[in-house]
Amino acid sequence: MKKRLLVWGGGAAALLLFSVIVSLSLGSARLPLAEVWRILFSRVPQLGSWITPDWPAAHEQIIFKIRMSRVVLAILVGAALGAAGTGFQGVLRNPLADPYTLGVASGCSVGAAFLILFGYQQALGQWTVPLVAFLTGSLTLGAVFRLSSHGGKTRIETMVLSGVVVSAFLSSFVSLMVSMSNQVVNEILYWLMGSLSMRNWSYSQILLPYAVVGFAILCAYVRQLNLMALGERQAAYMGVDLERTKLIVLLVSTLLTAAAVSVCGVIGFVGLVVPHLVRLTVGPDYRLILPLSALVGGIYVLWADTLARMVLSPKEIPLGVVTALLGAPFFAYLLQKRKIRSGT
Structure with a gap:
């Protein structure tokens, strides 16, 4: 198991590093890949003394003060959403479950949009938006569970449908707030489309504590998620506290979804696509799926953001539009696959 994690994790980390270099080199000012490598390694202790800084000072400023902050934030957002999607799919035992399809992302955006509309973003300092987004996201999750429950039991298919209904309602509510706003309409629209x-670096500083703590807690529950994959009855027989595990995960x-949404708006389908692709590649073991989903999620969002910047350059496509264009067909594929398996 540790060997597989090192192999797959090392490969994903190498791909992430390559993606960072490529993303840093692309933009209105095209920088050669070799130069980007040399600029980055010049900041590494022990290696910097071997590299002669023969590049323009402006190139170094572009990399570290403009592009690097965006690249780091894209990785953190992707890692948070990838880990969150893994948690939802692990507990619900359904590849269709993710923060977007369950309406949680839309619920988080309602809280953020409300704060922006009435100017309360700094009521509790920089933690205000993530905490309120978490509260509204949790309420949304509770509403979805309530709608999909019947006789004390919850059907997964009904939960996904309930999530779509709740998400549509909350999106309409956010649109209402947009229509009520004047000076902050563009800021709210950023939340709807994701960007x-x-x-700057302050957004990464806000997201980082949530991402680290949330990921660490989920890692502590990978054994329970593996047992729950066998069925709730078997998991309970082997000592898993099902209700506690479900609630915490x-x-x-x-919380991870709320933190990501609070800094960049609604980025859909990352939590759906990434964990499923990782599961298809490495198998059903959540000791592999969770860390790899975080890494691959970072790679996925980083490349999506790079496409958003470059496809219509100098005009930029909203990041949420790119992830939806990539994720929606994959969601349709999963639905068709489940339909064939069920024979309907």
Whole structure:
């Protein structure tokens, strides 16, 4: 198991490093890949003394003060959403479950949009938006569970449908707030479409504590998720506290989603696509799926953001539009696959 994690994790980390270099080299000012490598390694202790800084000072400023902050934020957002999607899919035992399809992302955006509309973003300092987004996301998750429950039991298919209904309602509520706003209408629209533009290092500083703590808690529950994959009855027989595990994993996954949404808006389908692709590649062991989903989620969002910047350059496509264009067909594929398996 440790050997497989080292192999797959090392490969994903190498791909992430390559993706960072490529993303840093692309933009209105095209920088050669070799130069980007040399600029980055010049900041590494022990290695920097071997590299002669023969590049323009402006190139170094572009990399570290403009592009690097956006790249780091894209990785953190992707890692948070990938881990959150893994948590939702692990507890609900359904590849269709993710923060977007369950309406949690829309619920988080309602809280953020409300704060922006009435100017309360700094009521509790920089933690205000993530905490309120977490609260509204948790309430949304509770509403979805309530709608999909019947006779004390919850059907997964009904939960996904309930999530779509709740998400549509909350999106309409956010649209209402947009229509009520004047000076902040553009800021709210950023939440609806999702974007990493105009984001500096402070946004990464806000997201990082939530991402680290949330990921660490989910890692502590990978054994329970593996046992729950066998069925709730078998998991309970082997000592898993089902209700406690469900509550903690779902709340932590909601917190990760809220933190990501609070800094960049609604980024859909990352939590759906990434964990499923990782599961298809490495198998059903959550000791592999969770850390790899975080890494691959970072790679996925980083490349999506790079496409958003470059496809119509100098004009930029909202990041949420790119992830939806990539994720929606994959969601349709999963639905068709489940339909064939059920024979309907």
